[in-house]
Amino acid sequence: xxxxxxxxxxxxxxxxxxxxxxxxxxxxxxxxxxxxxxxxxxxxxxxxxxxxxxxxxxxxxxxxxxxxxxxxxxxxxxxxxxxxxxxxxxxxxxxxxxxxxxxxxxxxxxxxxxxxxxxxxxxxxxxxxxxxxxxxxxxxxxxxxxxxxxxxxxxxxxxxxxxxxxxxxxxxxxxxxxxxxxxxxxxxxxxxxxxxxxxxxxxxxxxxxxxxxxxxxxxxxxxxxxxxxxxxxxxxxxxxxxxxxxxxxxxxxxxxxxxxxxxxxxxxxxxxxxxxxxxxxxxxxxxxxxxxxxxxxxxxxxxxxxxxxxxxxxxxxxxxxxxxxxxxxxxxxxxxxxxxxxxxxx
Amino acid sequence: xxxxxxxxxxxxxxxxxxxxxxxxxxxxxxxxxxxxxxxxxxxxxxxxxxxxxxxxxxxxxxxxxxxxxxxxxxxxxxxxxxxxxxxxxxxxxxxxxxxxxxxxxxxxxxxxxxxxxxxxxxxxxxxxxxxxxxxxxxxxxxxxxxxxxxxxxxxxxxxxxxxxxxxxxxxxxxxxxxxxxxxxxxxxxxxxxxxxxxxxxxxxxxxxxxxxxxxxxxxxxxxxxxxxxxxxxxxxxxxxxxxxxxxxxxxxxxxxxxxxxxxxxxxxxxxxxxxxxxxxxxxxxxxxxxxxxxxxxxxxxxxxxxxxxxxxxxxxxxx
Numbered sequence: 001x002x003x004x005x006x007x008x009x010x011x012x013x014x015x016x017x018x019x020x021x022x023x024x025x026x027x028x029x030x031x032x033x034x035x036x037x038x039x040x041x042x043x044x045x046x047x048x049x050x051x052x053x054x055x056x057x058x059x060x061x062x063x064x065x066x067x068x069x070x071x072x073x074x075x076x077x078x079x080x081x082x083x084x085x086x087x088x089x090x091x092x093x094x095x096x097x098x099x100x101x102x103x104x105x106x107x108x109x110x111x112x113x114x115x116x117x118x119x120x121x122x123x124x125x126x127x128x129x130x131x132x133x134x135x136x137x138x139x140x141x142x143x144x145x146x147x148x149x150x151x152x153x154x155x156x157x158x159x160x161x162x163x164x165x166x167x168x169x170x171x172x173x174x175x176x177x178x179x180x181x182x183x184x185x186x187x188x189x190x191x192x193x194x195x196x197x198x199x200x201x202x203x204x205x206x207x208x209x210x211x212x213x214x215x216x217x218x219x220x221x222x223x224x225x226x227x228x229x230x231x232x233x234x235x236x237x238x239x240x241x242x243x244x245x246x247x248x249x250x251x252x253x254x255x256x257x258x259x260x261x262x263x264x265x266x267x268x269x270x271x272x273x274x275x276x277x278x279x280x281x282x283x284x285x286x287x288x289x290x291x292x293x294x295x296x297x298x299x300x301x302x303x304x305x306x307x308x309x310x311x312x313x314x315x316x317x318x319x320x321x322x323x324x325x326x327x328x329x330x331x332x333x334x335x336x337x338x339x340x341x342x343x344x345x346x
Numbered sequence: 347x348x349x350x351x352x353x354x355x356x357x358x359x360x361x362x363x364x365x366x367x368x369x370x371x372x373x374x375x376x377x378x379x380x381x382x383x384x385x386x387x388x389x390x391x392x393x394x395x396x397x398x399x400x401x402x403x404x405x406x407x408x409x410x411x412x413x414x415x416x417x418x419x420x421x422x423x424x425x426x427x428x429x430x431x432x433x434x435x436x437x438x439x440x441x442x443x444x445x446x447x448x449x450x451x452x453x454x455x456x457x458x459x460x461x462x463x464x465x466x467x468x469x470x471x472x473x474x475x476x477x478x479x480x481x482x483x484x485x486x487x488x489x490x491x492x493x494x495x496x497x498x499x500x501x502x503x504x505x506x507x508x509x510x511x512x513x514x515x516x517x518x519x520x521x522x523x524x525x526x527x528x529x530x531x532x533x534x535x536x537x538x539x540x541x542x543x544x545x546x547x548x549x550x551x552x553x554x555x556x557x558x559x560x561x562x563x564x565x566x567x568x569x570x571x572x573x574x575x576x577x578x579x580x581x582x583x584x585x586x587x588x589x590x591x592x593x594x595x596x597x598x599x600x601x602x603x604x605x606x607x608x609x610x611x612x613x614x615x616x617x618x619x620x621x622x623x624x625x626x627x628x629x630x631x632x633x634x635x636x637x638x639x640x641x642x643x644x645x646x647x648x649x650x651x652x653x654x655x656x657x658x659x660x661x662x663x664x665x
Contacts, residue, residue, distance in 0.1 A: 065498070067467060093460065165662040
């Protein structure tokens with residue numbers, strides 16, 4: 001066991017799969033330049049050569065079809081996009097070619113593709129470098145969608161994603177990159193489609209997605225001071241969704257808050273809320289609540305950007321509202337920001 | 347490379363299958379919009395045979411000739427048209443999404459140009475695995491208006507991929523002629539400036555085309571660069587459906603008459619008359635007709651996928 005960062009965990013999973021299987025290759029805009037896609041492709045070109053780790057023209061549309069075609073012929077592409085906003089340039093290929101392909105051939109042709117898509121905040125990224133758009137991809141049949149929130153999960157799930165014979169869209173939140181955790185050095189898989197209870201509690205279930213798990217844990221620590229015990233469920237995989245783990249948690253706590261790092265309207269949080277409302281209708285003490293981005297394009301100025309994104313403070317307030325208790329004093333608590341980075345472990 | 351007789355058989359199979367669609371469509375049992383290849387058959391026949399069938403192809407929604415030229419699988423073809431279970435697509439594809447990846451027809455797409463990028467990836471995989479095989483994307487002249495055509499062309503040239511870009515240039519994108527869609531005069535001057543081999547063809551002769559394709563293949567082997575063919579052709583029928591569209595007056599019938607004189611089946615058949623006995627040709631045709639008719643009868647009676655099984659096959663299932 002060694003202390004490993006989220007970005008290093010991604011690099012390790014990629015490295016060991018490329019070492020194990022010569023059909024695995026990785027490509028993406030700028031991934032061989034000095035930034036190395038936030039360090040996640042460090043050393044890959046040197047080790048595996050430029051035929052297996054390469055930069056591409058700024059042609060997301062054609063490149064998405066390119067990786068698809070290569071997978072049909074038995075290669076295992078990892079296609080890296082440093083912003084979700086850029087990834088959607090390939091939407092025609094995703095929605096019209098890749099989504100129906102396996103269905104056309106009735107499940108008979110392996111189609112191992114991993115789209116690594118980086119989401120999340122920087123500092124004033126504005127409307128075109130800040131989106132998540134998770135529900136664009138859970139909405140369409142034919143994709144597995146994963147959004148890991150810890151170094152341990154990202155390593156195991158990326159390994160599983162690369163080994164999977166289906167298209168996987170793999171969301172990595174930038175603010176998780178610096179988080180660290182003690183994890184196994186050798187490679188391992190984590191089953192796609194399995195959620196995880198990352199904190200046990202009896203008073204309310206928070207279903208948190210990607211980075212929002214970090215905010216939820218921080219909020220839980222604050223709430224603990226007034227003896228409120230939050231249970232946090234990280235679905236980890238958004239499609240196929242582990243409904244069971246969410247339902248059994250809510251049946252126990254009788255309250256549910258879904259926290260997404262995306263817009264809420266028609267989003268993944270809406271899907272989870274619908275499932276919980278239906279499956280836990282008799283247990284629920286209160287309607288399911290949701291938190292997510294404000295329904296505007298992401299503004300650039302810091303104070304507006306802060307108001308746009310949900311954080312631990314919003315979670316504390318939402319929990320207080322659901323539990324019908326007085327708002328506590330949060331003065332003096334410093335919440336996460338681009339300057340106050342979360343370094344983990346969770 | 348195929349003999350004249352083999353080329354003719356392939357052309358005749360396509361023409362006859364489509365003729366049967368025309369004959370039977372009114373029965374309303376083939377519930378899939380038809381974009382007919384009628385008149386354009388020589389392109390996939392000439393291209394695939396020029397590569398000795400060692401190729402994987404992607405095609406547009408005008409997919410019939412491409413599918414049959416590549417796979418010759420008229421059984422799957424009609425089972426798919428009739429929406430029956432005993433085919434790769436199980437009736438989920440219909441006319442617009444015909445394909446059989448294991449037989450080298452990867453997919454057909456109903457979104458103009460969207461089938462092009464996949465071919466660059468197929469070619470990349472062949473190069474990566476050192477397999478001596480080509481990828482072909484077939485697309486209409488309308489696809490050249492689309493960004494992903496240019497992106498794919500650029501990629502292919504940059505990576506020097508073993509890929510053929512085959513433009514089936516019938517002049518019309520649905521009902522809009524090239525002159526209303528292109529802000530440039532000469533495609534050759536633009537595409538020809540990419541690092542590739544550029545060819546043009548308008549003979550309507552599958553034999554001439556297969557020779558040119560074969561020559562291009564050898565050029566690639568000597569000095570790897572992608573190949574672009576602009577191939578003029580004429581669609582005899584409407585953009586969609588089984589009828590002619592002269593009554594709409596958007597394209598003059600006299601152009602059709604010109605092309606009809608050099609119909610691609612007629613060209614090959616005339617060559618056969620020089621070499622073969624009339625009866626042999628007739629027998630060859632009848633043989634194809636019999637086989638196709640028998641398959642159609644079977645297809646009509648064959649069972650469809652149970653709708654309870656409609657959720658199968660969304661993901662790869664043989665793990």
